[in-house]
Amino acid sequence: MPFSSHEDEEFPIARFESMLKTNDVYFFDATEFENITHHYLDEGKVSKAKKAIQIGLGQHPSSIELKLLQIEIMVFENQLEVAEKLLDELLEIESSNEEIYIQKANIYSKKDEHSQAIHLLNIALSLTDDTTDIHALIGMEYLFMDDYASAKVNFIKCLEEEPEDYASLYNAIYCFEYLEEHDEAIDFLNQYLESNPYCEVAWHQLGKQFFIKSMYKEALASFDFAIISDDRFIGAYFEKGKVLEKLKRYNEAIENYEITLGLEDPTSFAYLRIGKCHEKLGNNELAKQFYYKTVHEDPLLDKGWIAITDFYYRQENFEKALYYINKAIQIDEENVLYWKRSAEINKQLQFFEESDIAYQKTIELGNYELDTWISWTDVLTHLGEYDSAILTLLQGLEFYPEEAVLEVRLAALYYLVSDGAKGSYHLRNALRNNPKQAYILEKHFPSVYNRLSVKNIITEFKNASA
Template sequence: MALESNERPDKPITKFESMLKTDDVYFFDAEDFEDIVHHYLNHGKISLAKKGIKIGLQQHPGSIELKLLQVEVMVFENQTEKAEALLDELQLLDHQNEEIYIQRANIYSKQDNHEGAVELLQRALSITTDSFDIYSLLGMEYLFMDNFKKAKESFMKCVEFDEQDYSSLYNVIYCFEFLEDYDGAIIYLNKYLENNPYCEVAWHQLGKQYFYKEMYTEALSAFDFAIISDDSFIGAYFEKGKVLEKLGRHKEAIENYETTISIEDPTSHAFLRIGKCYEKLKDTEMAKYYFYQTVHEDPLLDKGWLAITNLYFNIRDF
């Protein structure tokens, strides 16, 4: 028996899962089915997503959006021939649907035809007003092609749409770094921070650019601002410790590395840096303690074993 959605006040996901456990059949709007399938795809629950698509198409056999989600699952499962055949059918029904071109681009990308994928994504851009996701996909295709200039431009578009899209922000900076354009990255991040002065991610990335250019005073200030913006941001403490080491302020560096350990579980890299600082301070026993902590935390870290070897070599304990 089909039940109208307003007879069950629960959220669509809860209601759908309840339906799967019983013999009842509940009615959902096509949009509800889309939300249900997106939810399961986002959580990697492909079998439940496929059930949602199957039941959704039984109730809404003409839904192009549900069929496009079916294509997405087919592509994920490498059923590219079936996916292309269904896309051919959908394109006859709605040749102005940008999602059709996006899914074709996904197929091309999986086949390592990244130039073809870019052409299709550009076509999708020409027929849509919602281009955020397409620019993100374009950026990834350009990365596959090692076209870091175009990738950078695409990810910049994503950040323009959503300044909180830190994944794209990281990708922008990654492109700057690969191009060794540290000055360009600094200019870009400073401009970004004018509008987002409390963005710990941007301050952290800015500090790293200054570090690459050996502008240690500026790097230290940037990491301090990152910590002010988020006093639990481990990456900023760790990078600040590295700057303090460069400035010869080893006791302060140790304090920052110890802060990372106090916030989250200790890491072998933090132990190693602390050991290196004690070594610089001529405190052999403490250095030895932290080097052994390093290899206890990660027995496969070669730098830890080399640090122990060098320490014994330097004190002539062959």
């Protein structure tokens, strides 16, 4: 019985495998060795690919293609000097082979010499009519150089030659987005869709551009066309759901998220969005169930733990909120969002010492937001740790040097530790930046606000701004 085309393809590999097992020597032509090598590389079996090249070069020592495959593996394994030497030797033999320049460019790219890599790729471009892959490589080199405009040009050239090159389509849109050229991206995608009207990827990307511009009606239509083009396109259902949420059409958003649950294994993101929609609809029990499903599906998803914590926080069930944020911290104690939530919840429960520790951890993990400095200072002030509060405010002022809400608190604390000169200095700074912040003294530091010297300074600035 004659072999099928699949059997024709598998037969050399089976013979090669048999040769390795028996130590017999079989003859293959050079093309067969190339195919065998590619097969093993595609399967990630690098050692067998190297064995095929070794035996292949033994039988075909002048095969340029096998030598290039050998060099490709060397570059992959960072044997750059040896690979470059072999490429220079090949260049003397066959200077018009574009693959030699591509591999040399790959070496320069690995050395972060991207301009030289682009120069070599342009030489390769001049030697072949099959330019799509080379333009894609040039585009990636420009990305490495943060030259998004030039990268975009090359990815678009890939699409002109190969319209179904979706990797290049994604990369081109990424460049448009980085350059904040959303209108240009929309024009480009509309033009692309004129020739490829059933490309679900392009419709999906078009919808995302409209979403960024808050053009929700147009975004919705784009995602609908993506779904018409491929009714199993999960990304389109997700994005459509997000648009429907923006339009406050929560029941329809839930329907789209639920469709994704039936197309593939459930995702924590889908459960999270469904929970958010139910909460917006006032279906608190359903919202809670889906938040639980979110953290069960992906215990490491911080948005899930934050959602269930915030759910209880909004209901002022601070004990439950604290329970879940502590559970989250046990899973990931380096998550700054968890510690900030912990600080806020402990503060609400008047567990000020625990709140102090949590705010300190929040700052250590790199959260320098203004409200963090303010809240931490208020906790320290409540604990009577005025000196620590002063140090915290001084640190905060390094990040927000003209922020009156920090200056006015610093002034109050200096007055409380009997340093009137510094208190007056920072109070004047605060009122100079924002005279309205005097209310903070009245609300949080009445004993300071009622001092005659303080009232005089406040009156002085009120008269000056009148």
